[in-house]
Amino acid sequence: MAEKTIYSVQSVERSLNLLEAIAGCENGIRIKDLAERENLHLSTAHRLVSLLEHRGYVEQEPESKKYFLGMKVLQLQGYLFKSRRLNDVAAQELKRIVYSLGETTHLAVLSEDSVVYIESLEGVGSVISRAPIGKKVHIYSTALGKALTAWKPQDEVERILHRTEMAPKTPNTITDVQAYLNELSKVKLNGYAVDRQEHSMISCCIAAPIRDHRNEVVAAVSVSCPAHDFTKESEDRIVRELMSTAYNISVKLGYSH
Amino acid sequence: MAEKTIYSVQSVERSLNLLEAIAGCENGIRIKDLAERENLHLSTAHRLVSLLEHRGYVEQEPESKKYFLGMKVLQLQGYLFKSRRLNDVAAQELKRIVYSLGETTHLAVLSEDSVVYIESLEGVGSVISRAPIGKKVHIYSTALGKALTAWKPQDEVERILHRTEMAPKTPNTITDVQAYLNELSKVKLNGYAVDRQEHSMISCCIAAPIRDHRNEVVAAVSVSCPAHDFTKESEDRIVRELMSTAYNISVKLGYSH
DNA sequence: TAGTCAATATCATATTATGAAATAAGGGGA
DNA sequence: TCCCCTTATTTCATAATATGATATTGACTA
Incomplete structure (x- = not known):
């Protein structure tokens, strides 16, 4: 600071x-x-x-x-991936998710105030299409945003939110700073973030943080699935896969805590 | 000029x-x-x-x-309008190729003197892995390079080649300016370009140009396949798919000639 | 064909970017 | 633990550089 x-x-x-x-x-x-x-x-x-x-x-x-x-x-962007190693490391793991779950997955980082997609793989036959690489979305309405900010200092998150207009994307969108901060506590507790039709009515999304050797959250992976398929069972299944994927990527980045 | x-x-x-x-x-x-x-x-x-x-x-x-x-x-990349439009438009079509041929496909543009990959999809179970987005390769050893340069003014191509060291990547690599220009005539005649183990011994590649509303070649799509599977039959099959894909993308970009 | 509007090029001058030199902050060895 | 050495960061006077005014070119329209 x-x-x-x-x-x-x-x-x-x-x-x-x-x-x-x-x-x-x-x-x-x-x-x-x-x-x-x-x-x-x-x-x-x-x-x-x-x-x-x-x-x-x-x-x-x-x-x-x-x-x-x-x-x-x-x-330049091509170099970015190389330099960050993240993509190389993550690509294999993302593929595995897609094969095992059949759902679309994304890899994203926080850049300035936004979630930026840096890799995406579309599930074979999935209804949810992948976001184009480089696309920015707000932190407040996405699981990725929650996963990327949950472990940041609270005042930093607040500052971002104050610069952001928290417009409702769906009836479920969190549009209140305090509510978002509460949500982040839950995320920290669970170790993963969920978006229950908060960004779009058609999909739900689960995201898990990726950490580097410093234990810092540097990225997040997510799995999106059609809202109507999002049952407690599918949620558990996705969480299990996703957490182990995020862990594997983290370990490959040097995480060892 | x-x-x-x-x-x-x-x-x-x-x-x-x-x-x-x-x-x-x-x-x-x-x-x-x-x-x-x-x-x-x-x-x-x-x-x-x-x-x-x-x-x-x-x-x-x-x-x-x-x-x-x-x-x-x-x-910034997210804003890349041309390529984003290109990506959006091309994504569907690339997927179709992968489904129908099962081989890895790439979408690339010419940037300065290089072929730059802007999209890639790996064939399910394909031996050929996709190039990372943003990666640069030389024009002289790849089908994409040929497809992207064949319809450029000859003097422009010569200038690029003179700035490039045409190092042999395999015994098949074209390392002579005149030979490359001759190859381009064939490409123009056929409407597509072929790399017969010129970039790597393990793969062959076919590429077709994508044109915009001005009739300009703005990008190219390619299909890579293992060298040992590259028979006359598979070549024909790939060419057929690829040409119609390239045409479809071109039309969506406004091509109408 | 003339007239308009926008892009591109030239050039003298004042503003701005520069390099030198000072300070701060680490990190490793004694 | 402290000191020294290396490297990052900051400051500031000055000369070099970026600037805006002006000129030219070119394209399109009426």
Whole structure:
């Protein structure tokens, strides 16, 4: 928590702002609009974006002149997995879950205030489709979110929630900070988190934390299953599989407590 | 092709260099080594990397002080519009291939000089394992590379090859620019590309181009199969499936020629 | 064909990023 | 336990660099 001094390098910050702005534009954006939106002079925006383009971070569609996010990002992402070892280690285990349970599974980490999917495997014939890798969801309505935050310091969780609008996704969604914190106590007690149609009416989800050598929760695995199949029995079966999977992955990451 | 002037913004370029350097370090890297490697003064490197850290692009492991790629990259990837649309659209079709052929399939795009995998599905019980998403491979030894470059202007392909060391991966690898260009003519004639143990002795691979509304090749799908199973019959069967898959995806992307 | 709007390029200048040097924080050895 | 050495972090004056104004090019429309 010890606050580090924050350095500012104007041109770099502007570049990152531009990159993220372009990233957020599904249909691309023209340089002029971009400059306006970011309050930059046209020539400045153009110079910075040209550089990003040259480096492959953004691409310009020749005919519309609109800028889109570039494929370089994918390459970076490829390195991310390698560097984190998580994926390599987790891939085998996820496959095993899918084979044994036939349900869709996800691997996710916490990034800033969000749950970010970093791997997913769709159950053969499963009704629940996998989330695209890189997708962000809120912490408050998902089992993964609960599993990823349950062991964090409470004040940190509160801070995240205060920055988040806890809009109800379904009638079951937890929309109250205190209620969420209570839920987290249960998660810690059980060792796993459950989403009972809180994110979507069609599915329920169970998630378990993955820990590294420091005993820190660094990721979480989940299994989703159709709400109408979610009985006490299936829940127990999934929990058993999931906990052992999460444990195996943790051990491979160096966890030994 | 008209050469654009390349702008340079020192601090931004340095930041991107640092980001990419960190990305390439599987085991993380300390600021001092990073500064040395990039020929930057320690304080400059530190300032820039701190900024990247603050923005979530890199993360510093507290005890070792080493820097790793951050999770922000995943969020960006989630925004990758083109590829996401591509992924959504392609996912269904890839699944179909896996079901019908039982072989591992890949979806890739060209980024800079490389083939980059953006989606992969492993065939149930297949010997060929899927490449990790984000992985880069050279264009000259893979069916995907051929499919992605065959319809590009020849001079562009030549330029890529001249920047690439065409090292033989197997005795079958094409290591000569002219031979590769000839191969591309065949690809264009057939409408699909084949790798006959050119990248690895254990597998063969067939790839077909995916086009968008402009008729441009924007991606390619491939099916890999064990070399010993690669008969004329299996080739035909795969080609048939693959071509219709590539066509379906193209149509969904707006292709209509 | 002229006129408009947006993208791209050039360039002098002031702002900003820089490197040097100081400080803080660990970590290992005596 | 304490000291020394290494490395991370911070500060700050200055020169180099990024900036915005302006000019040019190009594409589209009426």
